[in-house]
Amino acid sequence: MEKRHIAILGSTGSIGRQALDVIGQHRDLFEVELLTANNSTDLLIQQAIEFDVNAVVICNKDRYQEVKDALDPHDIKVFAGMQSVCDLVTGDNIDIVLTSMVGFSGLSSTVAAVNAGKTIALANKETLVAAGKIVMDLAARTGARILPVDSEHSAIFQCLMGSAGAPIEKIHLTASGGPFRTWSREDIAKATRAQALNHPNWSMGSKITIDSATMMNKGLEIIEARWLFGTPGDKIEVVIHPESIIHSMIEYADGSVIAQMGHPDMREAIQFAFSYPFRLPLNNRKLNFAELGGMSFFAPDLEKFPALSLAYESLEKGGNMACIMNAANEAAVAAFLQERIGFYDITSVVRDCMDGVDFVADPDLDTIFATNKEAFIKAGELIDKIS
Numbered sequence: 001m002e003k004r005h006i007a008i009l010g011s012t013g014s015i016g017r018q019a020l021d022v023i024g025q026h027r028d029l030f031e032v033e034l035l036t037a038n039n040s041t042d043l044l045i046q047q048a049i050e051f052d053v054n055a056v057v058i059c060n061k062d063r064y065q066e067v068k069d070a071l072d073p074h075d076i077k078v079f080a081g082m083q084s085v086c087d088l089v090t091g092d093n094i095d096i097v098l099t100s101m102v103g104f105s106g107l108s109s110t111v112a113a114v115n116a117g118k119t120i121a122l123a124n125k126e127t128l129v130a131a132g133k134i135v136m137d138l139a140a141r142t143g144a145r146i147l148p149v150d151s152e153h154s155a156i157f158q159c160l161m162g163s164a165g166a167p168i169e170k171i172h173l174t175a176s177g178g179p180f181r182t183w184s185r186e187d188i189a190k191a192t193r194a195q196a197l198n199h200p201n202w203s204m205g206s207k208i209t210i211d212s213a214t215m216m217n218k219g220l221e222i223i224e225a226r227w228l229f230g231t232p233g234d235k236i237e238v239v240i241h242p243e244s245i246i247h248s249m250i251e252y253a254d255g256s257v258i259a260q261m262g263h264p265d266m267r268e269a270i271q272f273a274f275s276y277p278f279r280l281p282l283n284n285r286k287l288n289f290a291e292l293g294g295m296s297f298f299a300p301d302l303e304k305f306p307a308l309s310l311a312y313e314s315l316e317k318g319g320n321m322a323c324i325m326n327a328a329n330e331a332a333v334a335a336f337l338q339e340r341i342g343f344y345d346i347t348s349v350v351r352d353c354m355d356g357v358d359f360v361a362d363p364d365l366d367t368i369f370a371t372n373k374e375a376f377i378k379a380g381e382l383i384d385k386i387s
C-alpha cells in the first residue's frame with residue numbers, strides 16, 4: 001500500500017482522536033496533512049505537533065492567535081474559519097478527508113471535498129441525512145469515493161464486498177437499543193441528561209450519545225444507508241442487538257445473510273476506511289466466541305422510540321424533509337443537553353418542525369441551507385415555549 005495523506009476535519013472530537021490513534025499505529029502508511037477543530041485549541045496544538053502536520057484550521061476565529069503563536073515555531077501553517085477548511089481540503093497534498101465534525105456544520109466542507117474528487121471517510125452522517133441526494137449526485141459526477149466510517153455502514157459496505165454486484169434484498173441495521181432499552185415509557189419520560197449520556201457499549205461524543213438514547217441515531221442511519229447503498233427505506237430493517245457484536249447484515253435474494261462482527265470499537269471502521277481495500281493489523285480486542293456465549297435480537301419498540309418512525313416518514317416524503325428533521329433534532333438535543341427540555345420533548349419538537357417548516361420537493365444546496373436555518377428557528381421557538 002502506498003502512503004496515504006489524510007485530512008481530519010474535527011480532530012479533537014471522539015472520532016478524530018480515535019483516527020489519530022489508528023494513524024499512530026501505522027505512521028509508515030499514513031501521513032496527517034490537515035487537522036481542524038472548532039474551539040479545542042490545546043488538544044489541536046498538541047495533535048499538530050505530535051503528528052507534524054502541514055496545516056491546521058481553528059474554526060473559531062477568536063482563537064486564531066493562540067494557535068498561531070503555539071505552532072509558528074514548529075513551522076505548521078495556521079488558518080481560521082470554515083471557509084479555510086473548504087479551501088484546504090481541496091489541496092493536492094490530500095488523498096483522504098475524514099469528516100468527523102458534528103452535525104449539519106459538516107456539510108459545506110464535505111461538499112468542497114467531494115467537489116474536488118477526494119476520497120471521503122464519512123463519519124458525519126448528518127451530511128447525507130440533510131443533503132443525501134445532492135452529495136451522492138455530486139460524488140457520481142466528480143468520481144469522489146465515499147467510504148463509510150459509521151460502524152453499521154462500514155459493516156454493510158464490507159458485507160457487500162465480493163457480492164459481484166448482487167442487489168441487496170434487505171439491510172438488517174443493528175442497534176444497541178441505548179441506555180433506555182429496558183426502561184418503561186414513563187421512566188424514559190423522566191430521564192436526565194446524565195442517564196441519557198450513559199451509553200452501554202460505544203464511546204462517542206455527547207450529541208450522538210443522546211441520539212442513541214432517543215434512537216434518532218438509528219433513524220439518521222436508516223437515511224444514511226439509503227443514500228450510501230441506494231436501498232429504499234422499506235428494505236432497511238432495524239433490529240435491536242444489545243451486545244453490539246454484529247455491526248449490521250446484508251440479506252441477498254437467496255436468503256443468505258452476511259454479517260460483519262467485532263467488539264464495539266470505532267477504530268476498526270476508521271482504519272478500514274483509511275486502508276481500503278487492504279486490511280492492516282489493529283491493536284484492539286479480538287472476538288472470543290466461546291467466551292461470548294450468545295447474542296440476542298429484538299424488534300425495536302416504536303412506542304418508546306418514536307424517532308424511528310419519524311425517520312422512515314422523512315425518507316418517504318423525500319425533498320428537504322430529512323433536513324428539517326435533522327435540524328430540529330440538533331436544536332432539541334442541544335436544549336436537552338442544557339437541561340432546558342425533557343427527554344420526549346426532543347422528538348415532539350422534531351415532529352412539530354416536520355409539520356411546520358416549508359416542504360420543498362426538489363431542493364438544491366442553497367435550499368438545504370435555508371431549510372436548515374428555518375427549521376432551527378422554528379425549533380428554537382418551540383423549545384422556548386416548553387422551557
Ligand code: MG
Pocket residue numbers: 150151152221
Ligand atoms: Mg453507528
